[in-house]
Amino acid sequence: MRAIRRFIVRTVLPDELAPLDELAHNLRWSWHAPTRDLFAAIDAERWAAVGGDPVALLGALEPGRLAALAADAAFVGRVREAAHDLHVYLTAPRWYQQQQSAQLPRAVAYFSPEYGITSVLPQYSGGLGILAGDHLKSASDLGVPLVGVGLLYGSGYFKQSLTRDGWQVETYPVLDPDGMPLTLLREPDGSPAVVTVELPGGGALHAHVWRAAVGRVPLLLLDSDVPENDDAVRHVTDRLYGGGGEHRLRQELLLGVGGVRALRVWSRLSGAPEPEVFHTNEGHAGFLGVERIRELVATGLTFDEALEAVRAATVFTTHTPVPAGIDRFEAKLVAQYFGGDNETPGVPVERVLALGAEDHEGGDPLVFNMAVMGLRLGGRANGVSLLHGQVSRGMFAGLWPGFDDVEVPIGSVTNGVHAPTWVHRSLVELVQRRLRPDEVASGSGWLRTGAIGDDELWSLRGALRAELVAEARVRLRRSWLRRGASAAELGWVDDVLSPDVLTLGFARRVPTYKRLTLMLRDPDRLRALLLHPERPVQLVVAGKSHPDDDQGKRLIQQLVRFADAPDVRHRIVFLPNYDIAMAQALYPGCDVWLNNPLRPLEACGTSGMKSALNGGLNLSVLDGWWDEWFDGENGWAIPTADGVDDVDRRDDLEAAALYDLVEHQVAARFYDRDDRGLPTRWLEMVRHTLATLGPKVQATRMVADYTRYLYVPATAAGRALAASDHEGARALAAWKARVRDAWEHVHVDHVETGGIGEVPQVGDELHVKAYVSLGSLDPSEVQVQVVHGRVTEADELDGYAVDALVLAETFEAGRHAFAGDVPLQRSGPFGYTVRVVPRRDGLSSAAELALVANAPA
Incomplete structure (x- = not known):
């Protein structure tokens, strides 16, 4: 017989055990073994049965067991000790609080469509989500003031099983947020906080906001399965990467636009500082930039001024090495959500569409590309390994015509993993017994003679292998039973x-x-x-x-x-x-x-x-x-x-x-x-x-790299443009508009060289003098560069260097001469050219405006 309704009845903990609720709802337990030990001590058999889920464990305890635990002075003492340890972890200064930079952001918003934190919160499908979860955990360990933003999927991704002939079968269990380590964000009167995103035709998408505590980091998850929505809209957050077309677009609108609005609600209700930097983990959340532009336009900025302010404080990370992995929507579909009755004054739909337009060579003019929008809205962008950065620069080079791939403004921060989550406890305990903290941090302890013997290391590796064998047999037997085999025919599994x-x-x-x-x-x-x-x-x-x-x-x-x-x-x-x-x-x-x-x-x-x-x-x-x-x-x-x-x-x-x-x-x-x-x-x-x-593969190294090389520069740039009622943003937007209007008149007229003999030698200096026309631009607004290095047989520069020439003479009608010397430091085929690029303090790179005037061949 099926129930017509279901709900979770929460356990009421005795006062002596009240800290268990916070311990269960702070996901630090997922990487903190002593906290897991505390829950396992309550009932080891049930702990295993609920898959190591503290919330489920507490919900399964009878009042009698709770009373017995509350009367156990030793156990109550362990609970208080664990609660104190968590409090110290959440409040004590950590790595971030010891940094000296004046440009440390007060808070960073991190947007991702999925988060892999623990199996009891199944909101991930693969590497992108696991990376996002490790990013949050490591930010917590370092004390980086991050706040995560995502969606709460009613069925997560899916559970996989096999048919008898080996075909994958998906099932989508309904997840009840009340039964997970989540807390509903509520208004002061106790009602759920609601975020609303407008839909075409006058409709609306409403969402509640659930908070997961990932150590020190709050993770806000938006949920469309709420009474305020009709049936179709309630299903927007039904499944991770479920559906396609308009359904997927609505998910990404809720993540980006709704995510920014959820952050504003969170700051209002919690008193947390507003984020100064917005980090977009892949293009799925790219609409957050449009929402932030809308906010700034409402304060009196123009679209272009708001765009500059938003770009300066946005970091975009691409994880996709192939165009097929990028979300792309029909431009006319996107137009329905930002045009017509939904168009915001000062945010024309055509400007929104231009952000994701594939208007480069080989692009599709009918398509809106989420990664392209991410790059246009991100003042700083990166791939996730050195090679991927190189691949990304080649893949997106069309957005910066006139620049070689190597100069495309996409850097790289190589991913890392959260060691406390992934390193086996036996190895952790061995290291803690035998190696000093400095030896662990540097890795040198593994090479110190006598620290950990070969026999001990080999014994540990064997024990871990045996543990995997036992686990694999259990899982394989379970899989075969689901595939329709009988227990009687599975005796062979014991020898797998x-x-x-x-x-x-x-x-x-x-x-x-x-x-x-x-x-x-x-x-x-x-x-x-x-x-x-x-x-x-x-x-x-x-x-x-x-x-x-x-x-x-x-x-x-x-x-x-x-x-x-x-x-x-x-x-x-x-x-x-x-x-x-x-x-x-x-x-x-x-x-x-x-x-x-x-x-x-x-x-x-x-x-x-x-x-x-x-x-x-x-x-x-x-x-x-x-x-x-x-x-x-x-x-x-x-x-x-x-x-x-x-x-x-x-x-x-x-x-x-x-x-x-x-x-x-x-x-x-x-x-x-x-x-x-x-x-x-x-x-x-x-x-x-x-x-x-x-030491290299740690996610703490990764998050520290993001902080030093992306978050801090983005904070400095964002503050510079936001100061004095965004005076900097207004000035930068006006300057860019003037430079773009004038650029058609910028060109290199001719180049003269000298200083070397008929047979150039290493140590000679090549004197370069370039005559350029700048139209209405002042020489201080450009940089004239000599680009030089080895050349291929096709006269292509390979591995070149760039040196600035200095203003030498000024003539009539906007013509100027720039000069400089280039030392010849290596033998072999050598070549050079001259170009002009815009220059202004605060530009993230010479290619930022995608404007360049190259000398004619």
């Missing part, structure tokens, strides 16, 4: 995997470019590796395909069918429903983490970082972060067939290289033992990985 066999892990989303089935290119070769009589290999594989991606589902099915074969099923398993809980067992237990994307389509790929922090070695294509930090001793690089256009041929070549590496290097080294039975050379690589990669 071995705690003594080299274990490779592969787990991630399943888009085509990640090549889940590259390992299956030659099934016989893979079978031989798995069943090798002396050096066997075992594989643990997991991953979800997007519900609408049948090609991805076919890849999963292909792998599952191979893994189901009786001769190899004890050596390769596919574990359904990959999530944070599975990952926390998978990373520590794998000896090697496999990653074989189609280079260079992996933006960063942080799963290998998590493995490295647990003493795993990486076996990966040189893509994302691995391209940056592989050093030959921390794992292996899979050779790639770059330049081979035939996709099948390329996959064959790279799969063969993968098989060779596994057989002749990875497995050979793992099974090469000394007289004590220890793989000493393998353990040297593990130590080297922990010592060198350990």
